Amino acid sequence: MRKILILFFVLIITMLQLGLFSNIQILAGKIDLLMLGVIAWIIQKKTELIDIVIFSIITVLFIYLISAEPIIIILSIYSILVFVVYWSKNNIQQLPIVSMLIFSAVFTFLHLVIFGFYLQLSGITMVAEEVFQSVILPSIFINLIAAIPMYLLVNELHRWVYPLAEEA
Amino acid sequence: MKKFFNSIKSFTVVLFAVGLILLALGGYLSPVLVTLTRPFLGAQEWISSRYIAVSQLLNAPQDVEELRVRNIELENEVARLQSQIIILQEQLEESQGLEELLGYARTRPQYQYAAAAVIGKDPSPFLHYIIIDHGSDEGIRKGMPVVTQSGLVGRVDAVTAGAARVQLITDPASIVNVKLQTQEVNAQINGSITGEITLDMVPQDANLEPGEVILTSGLGGNYPMDIIIGQVITVRKFENELFQTATIQPIIDYSQLQAVLVIKNFRPVDTTPLIPDQTEE
Numbered sequence: 512m513r514k515i516l517i518l519f520f521v522l523i524i525t526m527l528q529l530g531l532f533s534n535i536q537i538l539a540g541k542i543d544l545l546m547l548g549v550i551a552w553i554i555q556k557k558t559e560l561i562d563i564v565i566f567s568i569i570t571v572l573f574i575y576l577i578s579a580e581p582i583i584i585i586l587s588i589y590s591i592l593v594f595v596v597y598w599s600k601n602n603i604q605q606l607p608i609v610s611m612l613i614f615s616a617v618f619t620f621l622h623l624v625i626f627g628f629y630l631q632l633s634g635i636t637m638v639a640e641e642v643f644q645s646v647i648l649p650s651i652f653i654n655l656i657a658a659i660p661m662y663l664l665v666n667e668l669h670r671w672v673y674p675l676a677e678e679a
Numbered sequence: 680m681k682k683f684f685n686s687i688k689s690f691t692v693v694l695f696a697v698g699l700i701l702l703a704l705g706g707y708l709s710p711v712l713v714t715l716t717r718p719f720l721g722a723q724e725w726i727s728s729r730y731i732a733v734s735q736l737l738n739a740p741q742d743v744e745e746l747r748v749r750n751i752e753l754e755n756e757v758a759r760l761q762s763q764i765i766i767l768q769e770q771l772e773e774s775q776g777l778e779e780l781l782g783y784a785r786t787r788p789q790y791q792y793a794a795a796a797v798i799g800k801d802p803s804p805f806l807h808y809i810i811i812d813h814g815s816d817e818g819i820r821k822g823m824p825v826v827t828q829s830g831l832v833g834r835v836d837a838v839t840a841g842a843a844r845v846q847l848i849t850d851p852a853s854i855v856n857v858k859l860q861t862q863e864v865n866a867q868i869n870g871s872i873t874g875e876i877t878l879d880m881v882p883q884d885a886n887l888e889p890g891e892v893i894l895t896s897g898l899g900g901n902y903p904m905d906i907i908i909g910q911v912i913t914v915r916k917f918e919n920e921l922f923q924t925a926t927i928q929p930i931i932d933y934s935q936l937q938a939v940l941v942i943k944n945f946r947p948v949d950t951t952p953l954i955p956d957q958t959e960e
Binding site: 534538541543579630637641645650 | 799802803804810836837839846872873934
């Protein structure tokens with residue numbers, strides 16, 4: 512049941528991302544709802560590692576299905592993200608909401624920089640300053656705006672998925 | 680004697696009454712009557728207004744309740760009709776769009792089209808792709824050109840059974856061979872991360888001016904020829920460069936795409952084996 516709920520939730524945010532949030536732009540920056548969902552899921556207290564892995568794998572699969580982004584980039588980014596955020600949750604994290612904001616900004620930046628380099632290596636000419644001003648900064652800004660609502664939404668999902676753990 | 684006085688009294692009374700009636704009929708008594716009846720009319724008005732007030736007080740709750748129920752009914756009716764109007768407007772817009780697409784298809788009968796709705800966009804800010812609701816089940820294949828009634832959209836990049844991903848010509852990895860409408864000059868257009876389209880590889884001797892219409896040339900075999908792309912806005916020409924470049928205003932607003940046509944009977948030509956470097960590798 513827990514896995515079905517996770518699958519259902521990722522499916523919903525994928526549909527929202529595809530049909531709604533991909534159209535919302537600041538300059539060329541877009542919200543990455545799926546990445547925010549994974550970060551918010553990992554930083555929830557008492558989330559089991561297996562559920563984090565399942566959530567992340569489902570997300571990566573959905574991104575692979577809907578996006579033209581190479582799977583190697585998606586896999587690399589999400590592997591680093593899961594490792595770093597999970598380690599941080601167990602060793603550093605004090606306030607989940609602060610972690611949410613920091614990791615949203617950091618991984619949006621990292622994701623776009625890595626993908627930008629990949630595109631550059633693929634032969635697509637890009638001006639670094641233009642990429643930074645039109646894509647990276649607006650994306651970080653818009654993701655920071657969406658981070659807190661996403662955290663609250665995932666927190667609600669967490670209460671449904673782990674009702675007993677919350678009560679205890 | 681007494682009888683006589685009684686008859687005179689009666690006669691006087693009758694005469695007086697007849698006189699009054701005649702005076703009243705002649706209108707001579709109106710001022711007197713108005714003066715006399717005014718206090719009565721005032722009193723009557725007061726009584727009548729008090730009656731109406733009491734009557735309203737007693738009947739009002741029932742009327743308000745009835746009105747409230749009626750109001751709710753009418754509000755529901757208005758809400759229903761408004762939602763119906765919105766649905767009809769959406770259907771009208773959709774049918775107008777499809778009608779335009781159909782009109783375009785009729786003007787180019789040599790191609791077979793499949794109309795598809797746009798159902799999503801690629802989440803990456805670097806990429807300009809759309810998702811359409813037709814896939815391999817409807818005969819869509821990779822590489823098929825995608826157009827609207829206005830001009831070129833892009834080409835199919837990936838296909839599943841029920842959906843397909845289309846690379847827009849604004850995508851940074853997109854290159855389309857084009858020609859100028861008024862001159863025999865071939866060039867190419869490139870997309871960019873911001874969605875701008877740049878015309879490139881225009882020879883220095885070509886007379887490129889703002890307003891020039893850009894069409895697909897058909898070279899390379901990826902797109903059919905003579906599909907409109909846009910117009911030249913600004914030209915950049917430097918003596919020390921091999922080619923001129925220009926910014927293109929696309930004819931389609933790619934952020935507002937709702938429905939597209941996939942050209943099903945156009946098979947792109949795979950020129951990869953003909954490129955020497957790649958075959959050697």
